[in-house]
Amino acid sequence: MPLPFLASLVFEGLPPWFPDPYLLLKSGTAISALALTKWYSSGRSNTSERKLHGRVVLLTGGTSGIGAAVAYELASRGAQLVLLTRHEQSDPFLVEYIQDLRDRTNNHLIYAEQCDLSSLYSIRQFATRWIDNSPPRRLDMIVLCASTLTPPGGKRTETVEGIETTWMVNYLANFHLLGILSPAIRAQPFDRDVRIIIPTCSSYIASPKLDEKEVLDQKNWTPGKAYARSKLAMMVFAKAFQKHLDAYKRPDELPMNARVVIVDPGLARTPGMRRWLTRGSLFGLFLYMVFYFFAWLLLKSPTMAAQSFLYAVMDGIFLRVPGARLIKECMEVDCARKDVEDEDVAKKLWESSDKLIEKTEKESALKRAKAKTAAEKVEEEKKEKEKLEEIEALIGTIKKGKAAQKKGKSKASTKDAK
Numbered sequence: 001m002p003l004p005f006l007a008s009l010v011f012e013g014l015p016p017w018f019p020d021p022y023l024l025l026k027s028g029t030a031i032s033a034l035a036l037t038k039w040y041s042s043g044r045s046n047t048s049e050r051k052l053h054g055r056v057v058l059l060t061g062g063t064s065g066i067g068a069a070v071a072y073e074l075a076s077r078g079a080q081l082v083l084l085t086r087h088e089q090s091d092p093f094l095v096e097y098i099q100d101l102r103d104r105t106n107n108h109l110i111y112a113e114q115c116d117l118s119s120l121y122s123i124r125q126f127a128t129r130w131i132d133n134s135p136p137r138r139l140d141m142i143v144l145c146a147s148t149l150t151p152p153g154g155k156r157t158e159t160v161e162g163i164e165t166t167w168m169v170n171y172l173a174n175f176h177l178l179g180i181l182s183p184a185i186r187a188q189p190f191d192r193d194v195r196i197i198i199p200t201c202s203s204y205i206a207s208p209k210l211d212e213k214e215v216l217d218q219k220n221w222t223p224g225k226a227y228a229r230s231k232l233a234m235m236v237f238a239k240a241f242q243k244h245l246d247a248y249k250r251p252d253e254l255p256m257n258a259r260v261v262i263v264d265p266g267l268a269r270t271p272g273m274r275r276w277l278t279r280g281s282l283f284g285l286f287l288y289m290v291f292y293f294f295a296w297l298l299l300k301s302p303t304m305a306a307q308s309f310l311y312a313v314m315d316g317i318f319l320r321v322p323g324a325r326l327i328k329e330c331m332e333v334d335c336a337r338k339d340v341e342d343e344d345v346a347k348k349l350w351e352s353s354d355k356l357i358e359k360t361e362k363e364s365a366l367k368r369a370k371a372k373t374a375a376e377k378v379e380e381e382k383k384e385k386e387k388l389e390e391i392e393a394l395i396g397t398i399k400k401g402k403a404a405q406k407k408g409k410s411k412a413s414t415k416d417a418k
Helices: 002-012 021-041 065-076 092-105 120-131 165-186 202-206 212-216 223-246 271-278 282-290 292-298 307-314 343-417
Strands: 056-060 080-085 110-114 141-144 194-199 258-264 325-328 331-333
Touching: 021 292, 056 065, 056 165, 065 080, 065 092, 065 141, 065 307, 092 110, 110 120, 120 165, 120 343, 141 165, 141 307, 165 194, 165 223, 165 343, 194 223, 194 307, 202 223, 223 258, 223 343, 258 307, 271 282, 282 292, 307 325
Parallel strands: 056 080, 056 141, 080 110, 141 194, 194 258, 258 325
Antiparallel strands: 325 331
16 A cells, blocks of 8 residues: 555655645644744753652742642642641631642642731741740741732732832741741751742842832832842842851751752743733733733743742752752753842841831731720720610619519509409
């Protein structure tokens, strides 16, 4: 069969039903170009592997986007996950999500703790509970995947405590959390591989300087500047936090075993990216769905975006080299800005962050005290009102009883008279 067909091709040419070769060439070239573009935009995969059984991992942002992909990969390798979420443990969505994650990974060591990253008070409550333990609780890893942004054209928003939302969630919350957990990190045994994975984004390159006036400036605020500034601040803090850990002298006089790793996952099809592209509008969402093919082609999936996180979690090179290295596409890259390494910038950022947290927590404590006093006052008034109502009800009952007694006596005297 093949020989007659080949002979007919040689002597008679292509059969009439055979497609145009030029059309085949164009179609094949287009399909190959699309496949190559998709392969390139998907990024590199993590080739390192490591067993995580028994490792305790704190994870923020683990219920959606890249964080959910990281949570699945860590749980499937046996890690004991503690998901920090703003939801209560009894929240139906959270309960169902954790149970589903346990079933898919066959790992029942997955828990949730309430830690709202938009509230300094909530962060302090969780962190102090964690470190208030003797002996210190095991802590192998902290993976900070939580992030937020305001879509282009959106208005500046503040948390309940009065801090700009993007700055609070993307930077200050992580600064506050790691600052309180620092004793727990430093108290881990020397033979334990402790890692703090801090995310960033290439937008930090276009960020304004980290001056306190710039951060607090409301007139020139834009969503892009706020997001880029928070990522730059996180990178500066990551470098400073590694130096803070290295400066600690262990009681056993051994070197510090904690390593900070900065990870840039790249652009991915996450809820945050979708919110950015759609500008937070229904019409933008409609356009996103119409042109979804281009988003699929040019943006990573959350699973592929999580590969650099997995590389930072699993590769053994980080045990042998100094910390605070920047990882992108599962390999080390250089920082694009010099002020990331500037100690003066880091010192000013650290001091201003401490001052802002101290000031905000004092004001919040006063507000809570006033609210508690007002609530107690309302409760006392409510109790007094209930007592008065009880007394009035008792008096009313006594009056009714006396009236009934008088009525009974009058009836008896009338009966005797008859």
